[in-house]
Amino acid sequence: xxxxxxxxxxxxxxxPTPPIYSIGPLIATEGRDKRGREECLSWLDTQPKRSVVFxxxxxxxxxxxxxxxxxxxxxxxxxxxxxxxxxSPPSHDPAKKFAPPPEPDLDALLPEGFLNxxxxxxxxxxxxxxxxDVLNHEAVGGFVTHCGxxxxxxxxxAGIPMIGWPLxxxxxxxxxxxxxxxxxxxVMEGYDKELVTAEEVEAKVRWLMESEGGRxxxxxxxxxKESAAAALREVGSSHSxxxxxxxxxxxx
Numbered sequence: 001x002x003x004x005x006x007x008x009x010x011x012x013x014x015x016p017t018p019p020i021y022s023i024g025p026l027i028a029t030e031g032r033d034k035r036g037r038e039e040c041l042s043w044l045d046t047q048p049k050r051s052v053v054f055x056x057x058x059x060x061x062x063x064x065x066x067x068x069x070x071x072x073x074x075x076x077x078x079x080x081x082x083x084x085x086x087x088s089p090p091s092h093d094p095a096k097k098f099a100p101p102p103e104p105d106l107d108a109l110l111p112e113g114f115l116n117x118x119x120x121x122x123x124x125x126x127x128x129x130x131x132x133d134v135l136n137h138e139a140v141g142g143f144v145t146h147c148g149x150x151x152x153x154x155x156x157x158a159g160i161p162m163i164g165w166p167l168x169x170x171x172x173x174x175x176x177x178x179x180x181x182x183x184x185x186x187v188m189e190g191y192d193k194e195l196v197t198a199e200e201v202e203a204k205v206r207w208l209m210e211s212e213g214g215r216x217x218x219x220x221x222x223x224x225k226e227s228a229a230a231a232l233r234e235v236g237s238s239h240s241x242x243x244x245x246x247x248x249x250x251x252x
Contacts, residue, residue, distance in 0.1 A: 040083060041133060043123045047081055050141035053205055054134055054160075056085040057146040061167050062101065064089050065109055067195055072110045074201025075122065080209050082122045083140070085129045086110075103127060135160050141218075142208045144188070147171040152178065159225035161217040163204050165191050184221050186213075 044052060055071070057063075063071070068086065075082050086109065088101040104126050106115060115124060131151065134140060135158035145151045147166045152174060155162050162185035164175040172192075178185040188204055190196040208214040 040123060040125050040129050041137065044083065044134065044137045044139040047139040049138050051209075052081045052083055052139045053142040053144060053209060054083045054140050055144040056129060056131055056134075056151070057087075057165070057167065058148045058151065061146045062087055062090045068109050069111050070195060070198045071201055072114045073198035075205065076111075076114060076118055077198065077202040078205040078209075080121075080205050082118075082205075083125065083129070083134065084122065085125050085127070087127050101127075132158075142205070142214075144205070147174040147178065147185075149174055153228075156184065156221065156224050156228055159218075159222045161185070161208060161214070161221045163188055163208055165196070167191075182224065184217070184224055186217065 053075075055075075068089070071084070075084065086104050086106060088104040089109070091101070106124055106126065110124070132154055135143065135154050140158075140160060142163065143151075143155045143160045144163045144165060145155065147162075147164045148171060152162070162178065164178055164185040165188040166172045166175040175185070175187060175191075179187055186204060186208065188196055189200050208217065
């Protein structure tokens with residue numbers, strides 16, 4: 001598509017579109033904050049290679065208490081290792097609509113006994129984790145994501161296959177692109193309904209970590225990681241596009 005636009009094949013009011021230069025992926029290559037780093041990364045250090053599913057839904061991705069319990073039940077039944085970032089549910093108080101959510105009370109939000117039963121293979125982190133560092137840790141083997149584009153790029157650059165769970169805005173479109181065009185994600189069915197069931201969470205997490213289909217998804221993601229890295233090298237497409245921009249500026 002970018003090639004067609006750059007070649008002037010896409011017209012607006014009979015005129016070619018302005019020049020477009022494909023530069024990227026542009027993401028942070030390491031964590032930008034130290035909060036929570038020590039606990040979750042130290043825990044990951046103790047886990048087998050590519051054995052952990054990371055669940056994180058962005059800075060404003062919030063679930064109801066009922067949905068949190070379904071996710072917890074699905075993770076427990078899956079038998080897989082997990083690192084899960086949990087945020088407090090959205091407030092129904094209009095006065096608190098735009099206020100930062102309070103720190104989650106995990107004992108109240110999650111099924112009774114869940115933390116104790118899963119303590120040997122799972123870690124629940126309150127509100128935030130250093131996502132870039134987590135995705136690049138060798139213990140992480142899968143990512144359940146809201147399909148925000150920064151998260152998608154970070155996962156691709158780390159070579160981590162995804163389970164898409166879009167929540168709002170352009171994330172639904174990103175999900176389609178990831179699933180149908182790039183084939184770098186599978187979708188958590190029910191994301192567009194009132195509730196994703198524990199059975200679906202269990203099935204998708206198991207599929208990603210244990211099945212032949214999950215292995216093929218990991219291989220495609222590894223290939224995408226290499227393509228993205230190649231684009232950023234000195235002779236890569238991104239570097240060349242940036243040099244084209246610089247050349248255009250110099251001639252202006």
